[in-house]
Amino acid sequence: MASSSPPSLTLGYVPGGTPAKWARNWAERHPETPLQLCALAAAEAAAAVRAGTVDVALLRLPADTSGLAVIPLYEETTVVVVPADHVVSAVDAVTAADLTGEPVLLPLDDVVAWADAPGTPVDHRPETTEAATELVAAGVGALIVPQSLARLYHRKDLTYRPITDAPACPVALAFPEGPQPALLEEFIGIVRGRKPGSSRGQVEPAPKRTAREKTLAKQAKRAAAGKVARRPGRTGRGR
Structure with missing residues (x-):
């Protein structure tokens, strides 16, 4: 009988991303299930999630996040x-x-x-x-x-x-829209600070976004739409 590969989860992250803490927490809670880390170019991160190259990605906004669920995490100076x-x-x-x-x-x-x-x-x-x-x-x-x-x-x-009056640089977690596998739900819980006992062995719905997260997501969508309209196929600052 053919043996199947053990379950795993792949987390993509862009340069400057710091997934180490999440990886440690994951290893402590799920030592039997590897969390694979995959470095991604910023411009390719969202596409890697859509293509299934990674299960979830730590990426920068604005980006083309069509077909993805996005949880804004923080804004960098x-x-x-x-x-x-x-x-x-x-x-x-x-x-x-x-x-x-x-x-x-x-x-x-x-x-x-x-x-x-x-x-x-x-x-x-x-x-x-x-x-x-x-x-x-x-x-x-x-x-x-x-x-x-x-x-x-x-x-x-x-x-x-x-630069005190510069726009901040948003960072978010992105994963495919729709119902999520149990492993991905577990990882989202770790990112959101869920306690170990609250999600272990359970498939819970994705945590509801806060009002600030919803606002940041809307701002990122508008910025992405405007950016694509101004400079199709390019990333970075418009000049």
Whole structure:
């Protein structure tokens, strides 16, 4: 008789995502069921869920989330990355006006949805945010990113400061719409902070979203619709 593979769950996550805590909690509650972690490019995360490459994904909004259920989780601070000896390093935070005329790098995987972002775009667009960080260190220009990416690609010769009037960078959990398998329901419970005894061995309906989560989801949908209308097939800030 052919043996079947043991059940598992695959969690995709974008650069800057931090699924480690969820993975630890999952391992403690379900040691018999592996949680596979799969790194995804930000632009491909939603499509990976729709295609079934991953069961659930930690991704950035706005994104094309058609066919997916989305739970907004938190909003990241937007920061500017500059060389350590840049004038920006002398202050604790900056405004968009402080970056007027500043050369700014726009990587092709840019994830900050800021149509009127400050600065003067550098002609060369590096392939990735990581590559753009190398160019910041070389003095080519500044870089505007979510704080987690500034931390992920941090170097000793760079620093970053929050931009107080920049839009935040939303992060959400996305999974296919409709009834969910028990394992996915369990994982959603962990993400939402459900206690171990409340979901173990049970298939519960997905937790209802709070009013703030509903508002964030609506804002993300509107932003995604506007972004697609302005720049079909592209990600990042409109210019």
